[in-house]
Amino acid sequence: MSSANQVLVLNCGSSSFKFALLNSETGTETLSGLAERLGSDDASITFKRNGNKNSLSLNDKNRHLDAIKTLVSYLETEGLSNDIAAVGHRVVHGGEKFTESVVIDSSTIKSIEDVSSLAPLHNPANLIGIEAAMVAFPGIPQVAVFDTAFHQSMPAKAYLYAIDKQLYKEKGIRRYGFHGTSHFYVSRQAAESLAKQISETSVITVHLGNGCSVCAIENGQSVDTSMGLTPMEGLVMGTRSGDLDPGITIYLMRKYGYDADKLDQLLNKQSGLLGLSGLSNDCRTLEQALESEDEQTQQSAQLALEVFSYRVAKYIASYTCALTHLDAVVFTGGIGENSDYLRSRIIAHLGVLGLSVDEARNTAARFGHSGPIHGNDSRAAIWVIPTNEELVIAQDAARLTFNHSQDNQQQGA
Incomplete structure (x- = not known):
């Protein structure tokens, strides 16, 4: 893991994605930006660094992949690419499968695909971002952080709908909740304030x-x-x-x-x-x-x-x-x-x-x-x-990357 603890956070939508490069320990943001209007003739990507903005037009033949390649090129030009320890992805829906963040592998991708029908506007876009990032950042661990994970502690009386119970058992229709990373973060900050x-x-x-x-x-x-x-x-x-x-x-x-x-x-x-x-x-x-x-x-x-x-x-x-x-x-x-x-x-x-x-x-x-x-x-x-x-995603990505690296070292010993 990089001594700089730098994590690149990606939040991909169907026609845009936000990104930020930040230190997982201090929360200091080195770079942030937005790629938008992906799929259109006026697709662009904007970088914000040191109080300055820089926007570039995108070729956009490959939508997210083209935008992420442009991001990689910018990181390399600015001398930031070697400090990246992990890439953290916001994934909207984890269903009941994911109760916490996970290091992404082929089984993770399959599981995200399996619950995509529960979030057809979000999960497919999140997967596009994950797959594009895995191509663009080979060898760098990728971590999925789920909006729904924090709410998996809800009791059945809170998450069940009063409909035929087979719809839950067979089709997973229940209340899942979202904005989990935000509710997690501010509740911890509130406890400190109190x-x-x-x-x-x-x-x-x-x-x-x-x-x-x-x-x-x-x-x-x-x-x-x-x-x-x-x-x-x-x-x-x-x-x-x-x-x-x-x-x-x-x-x-x-x-x-x-x-x-x-x-x-x-x-x-x-x-x-x-x-x-x-x-x-x-x-x-x-x-x-x-x-x-x-x-x-x-x-x-x-x-x-x-x-x-x-x-x-x-x-x-x-x-x-x-x-x-x-x-x-x-x-x-x-x-x-x-x-x-x-x-x-x-x-x-x-x-x-x-x-x-x-x-x-x-x-x-x-x-x-x-x-x-x-x-x-x-x-x-x-x-x-x-x-x-973004900080919650970065911290989870750094924690899991460190643990994943330790596990691999122990297995290889």
Whole structure:
């Protein structure tokens, strides 16, 4: 393993991938960037290093592979390639097979393929990234870190749907949960902030971004979370509907001829804040629209944000049922970290739990600043903690690479 403990983290989507090169011990980021619009004529890759940005056009004949080759070339030119100890991959769905991160081999790839039907928009793209990286970085260990793994500690009463049990036994239909690396990271940071052992800490973590989820964490373990079989269940999100009467889909199919593709487009791409407001899926745009001189625009934005905050508050309140006590509510993610307006609105619904916000603290805790935002009379702490999923992936990759290397040395001895 490289003495520099540098891990390249890849997060591949169907038409883009994010990357970061960071030190797994210190969290120091040497390089980050984004390859986007893969599959189109204007595909590009952007590198961020030392405060500077550099964008290059991509040939894109081989989509992800071409982009990763460009990344490799950049790393070599900048003298960074020799320091890479491992490549860590975010994989969205691990099903019940993966309860923790693993070193990737042929059996791992086969298992990820086997559960790809549970995440058809995500896992195939993750696999493309893995296979491209294995070609581009021969000899460097590759590690898969699963969004679902942290939630495998949920009890059956939390993960089972009340449908024919054979659908779970034979087809794996159950609640899996997502954003696991984020909930894992901020819960550990919260325990440190509370000066408690994670094994004695009970928190509710609230990851709010374009995708949103809430997680109840008892003694460091996930005991319930709002996303389900797919990332669509639970909270109102940027373009996803969240919880929905399943009878609506049946009605749309029978009455208006909706098929699976049209329903998928509606519920994943045209719902949530975008669907409610008719304006945008971006909370910043909607908060700005609250000040619009156009009354209809203002009302549309207000309604969308009210539904959003009310739904989050309902989940927080309901998840106290899963805990023995409540030490803290923790906000994270792009919205959770930056929107003091929505944090205030969410906590305002939770007065019955004795939670309150100090508005001065709340306003100060934005744009990368962490800290407590609860009032002096609040019965539980309320914190804003920026997430760092890349660091979790890097740390798991470094740990497993070190253990894997030791195992190989022992076997060869």
